[in-house]
Amino acid sequence: MSARETRPETDTDAPSAGASSPRGGLDRSAAQTLTDQIASQFTEHIRQRLLAPGAKLPSVRECARRQGVSPHTVVAAYDQLLAQGLVEARRQRGFFVREQRQSAQPHAAAAVASVPPVDATALIRGMFHGLSDKPAPGLGTLPADWLDLPMLASALRRVLAQGDPMISLQYGHPAGDRRLREALCVKLADFGVRAQAAQIITATGATHALDIISRTLLKPGDAVLVDEPAWAVEYARLTQLGVRLLPVPRGADGPDLTVMATLAREHQPRMYVTVPVLHNPTGGSLNLSTAHQILKLAEQHDFWLVEDDTYAHLAPAHLPRMAALDGLQRTLYVSGFSKILTPSWRVGYLAVPERLVERLVDTKLLSTLTTPAVLEQAVAICLEQGSLRRHAERVTTRLDAARHRTVQLAQQHGCRFVTPPQGLFGWVETGVNTEVMAQLMHDEGWLLAPGHLFHATRRTGTLMRINFATSQDARFWRDFDRLRASVR
Structure with missing residues (x-):
């Protein structure tokens, strides 16, 4: 089933709560067509698990509105994703990321809880390869300039x-x-x-x-x-x-x-x-x-x-x-x-x-x-x-200051901490689906660590983990607040 065959139904669909499309990444002066750019961005999100199996893509009309292109351009991009086997079209419902086949594991049926090994790879890849020159609030380590x-x-x-x-x-x-x-x-x-x-x-x-x-x-x-x-x-x-x-x-x-x-x-x-x-x-x-x-x-x-x-x-x-x-x-x-x-x-x-x-x-x-x-x-x-001890003392002093500033910024932008802020990480209640927010913030060059990565079974949630050392940038919280309003 092609995107053209499903477009009349899906154009009128509102995007699902988990839907997100690449934003602000089209280069109209590039040699690559706009159709190919949209398809490539969705492909990257799917392969990095920023769009998980079963996630619904935006309707053709909604994606066209976000990207500032014609619906025909989006239809052609979705056709490419269908041809690659990355998505499937469900009549009257829209387009969904396909579940990739995995070999059965012994004792899988007996597991009380399990998580596919690839679920955390999007965050890990972001830790290894920076998305941009912006700080990475989802980072799991100290910034390089702190070492x-x-x-x-x-x-x-x-x-x-x-x-x-x-x-x-x-x-x-x-x-x-x-x-x-x-x-x-x-x-x-x-x-x-x-x-x-x-x-x-x-x-x-x-x-x-x-x-x-x-x-x-x-x-x-x-x-x-x-x-x-x-x-x-x-x-x-x-x-x-x-x-x-x-x-x-x-x-x-x-x-x-x-x-x-x-x-x-x-x-x-x-x-x-x-x-x-x-x-x-x-x-x-x-x-x-x-x-x-x-x-x-x-x-x-x-x-x-x-x-x-x-x-x-x-x-x-x-x-x-x-x-x-x-x-x-x-x-x-x-x-x-x-x-x-x-x-x-x-x-x-x-x-x-x-x-x-x-x-x-x-x-x-x-x-x-x-x-x-x-x-x-x-x-x-x-x-x-004793050089490691002295270095650790300098880092903890700097981290204390970073934590104080980050807590203030988070609270000013309507977030609260579920547990008392300590150490390197904060566990933050945002009030919105952080898996969707991670996708949207990724397109703005920010690496997030949404809460679903920290549960044994996949679940939608409103929590996220932040790294106090890399979350002090007021631009991050302004962008987060702006995109959160659009999700709400």
């Missing part, structure tokens, strides 16, 4: 000039560079976590550390407790392993313990994965009482605790860690340096019970062989010399 490049360069020079010359010419130690692991023992003591160097394994970032744990301790069909909301990459990663997700509502002080106890009793989970401090996206941290109750549930129902302390360098050291409370008996502690040093180096680590070390190192060897000793020793130097 200390001279400190990194100096540490690398010292490793190469003063260290073992063979370090750059051979594989590193299977468990990771000894110098870094010893420096990490000292750092972990600041949080009350007592670990020997032999209990620490390095990884290519915290995400890799989490993957090592999951591949070692889980098998398809196992149930895993996860926070909700939380970062969709973790949902997708676990789903790809064929495990069943058991979402536990997460508040400012930690998970809903009543829900957790019920799920643990009914589903016998193998593991609970959580961000204890400066949680993504809510910014909350476990209090001592909640941490103690989680440990009791884990003991009672015999499941592992995986503590992803990715934002440790941005948080006060006194906040409770479960690994400190149980002495690394049932808890596996994960962290890294992407959020404070640089996301490029991909240096992470895990501190684990002694009885698991050999199994976890075996999994690491099968996935990456070893990790880069040059970068690990450079991080060790930053730790040993």
